[in-house]
Amino acid sequence: MSSLQLPQSLERIKESLAKFSGVGEKSAMRMTLQLVNWPSEERKRFSDSLEELSHLKQCRECFVYSHNDLCTICADSKRVESKLICVVENVSDLLAIERCDQYRGIYHVLGGVLNPLLGIGPENLEIHSLINRVKKLHIENVILAINPSVEGDATCSYLNGLFEAPTVVERIGFGLPMGGSLEYVDAMTISKALENRRNF
C-alpha cells in the first residue's frame, strides 16, 4: 500500500515548526495545514518579517532587541535615574518582568548564564558591559532576576563578587507562587519558602 506523500513544502514547514519548543510533530502538521488556509498576503507578511529578523538591532546599553540604538527604557531618563538595574538572562525574562508593570528601573540582558560544561564563561556574557554601566550610572541597587538552577545560582554568586559597597546586590525572592498550594508545590520550593520567611 502506498502511503500519502505530501508536497515537500508542507513537510519542510512542518519540520521548521517542530523546532519550536513545545511543538511536537502532530501540532506542527496541524499548524502547517492552518498556514495553507491563511490568505497569501498574510503569509507574505509573515515570511517578510522572518527575513527582517536577520537585521534585528539590540539596544547598545541593555542589549534588549530594539528599533533604535537605544531602547525605550534606556532612553527614559526617569528610569535611568532610578539607579536600579535588573539583570536578566534573556529578553523573555525581561518581558515577563515588564508585564507585571511594577518595576521602574532599567535592565541588563546577560545573554545567558555561566555554564562551564557548555564553555560559557564570563567573557561570553554581557558582564563587562554590566560593570561599566553600574559604574557610569552610579547604580545603587543591582537586582539579579536570574532563574534558580545550578548555573543560575553560580552566576549570581559570581556577579555578587563583582560589586562593592555602596552598590547593593540582591536576588529576587523565591517561595510559594501566588495561587500556589503547599500540597502541590515541590519540596525545593517549600524549603526555599521556609528559608525566606519574613515578618509581617
Add this chain to the structure above:
Amino acid sequence: MSSLQLPQSLERIKESLAKFSGVGEKSAMRMTLQLVNWPSEERKRFSDSLEELSHLKQCRECFVYSHNDLCTICADSKRVESKLICVVENVSDLLAIERCDQYRGIYHVLGGVLNPLLGIGPENLEIHSLINRVKKLHIENVILAINPSVEGDATCSYLNGLFEAPTVVERIGFGLPMGGSLEYVDAMTISKALENRRNF
C-alpha cells in the same frame, strides 16, 4: 514610565504566530524570541517554504495537497481497486486516518461540511466530484469519516441520500475512545456508546 517597545518585525511575527489556533499572545512571543535565535539559513528555509504554499497543488481526484496532479494514494491502483472511498472534511482528518495505517481504500476531501448559517451549501463542497468518482470507479462502499456535530450530522444525511444500491454508505462508529473511562467521558459519548453496542 516608558514601557518597552520592541522592534516592529518582532511584533509582526508575534501577531502572525498568534493566529494559529491554540497559540496565545504569550506563547506567540515566546516562539518569536526563539525564532530570533534560529540560524538565519533555517529562518530563510522557513520563509521560502511559506511563499511556496501559494503554489500548492491539490490531487485532481481526491483534493488532498499533492506534489503531482495525482496524489500517491490515487495513483496506487491497489487502493483504487479496493472500491472503498473514505469521505473526510479536510486534509488533517485524512492524515489522522492514514496515521492509523489500517485503511486501504482511497479518500475524498470535501473541503468542509454543509453550514447554511455560513452560506456553505453543497455547491461549495466537493460533492459533485464525489458523485462522479463513486460512479466512475464503481465504488461499493462510501465511508463517511465526518466529525460529529450538528453540521457534520446534516452533511452525512445529505450525502447518504445521494447514493443508491448497490453502493453502501456508512458512517464511522462513535463510542467510548480506547483508554477512555466511563467515569470521565461526556454524557453524549456514553449515550452514543450505548446506542452503538454490538455482539461480541
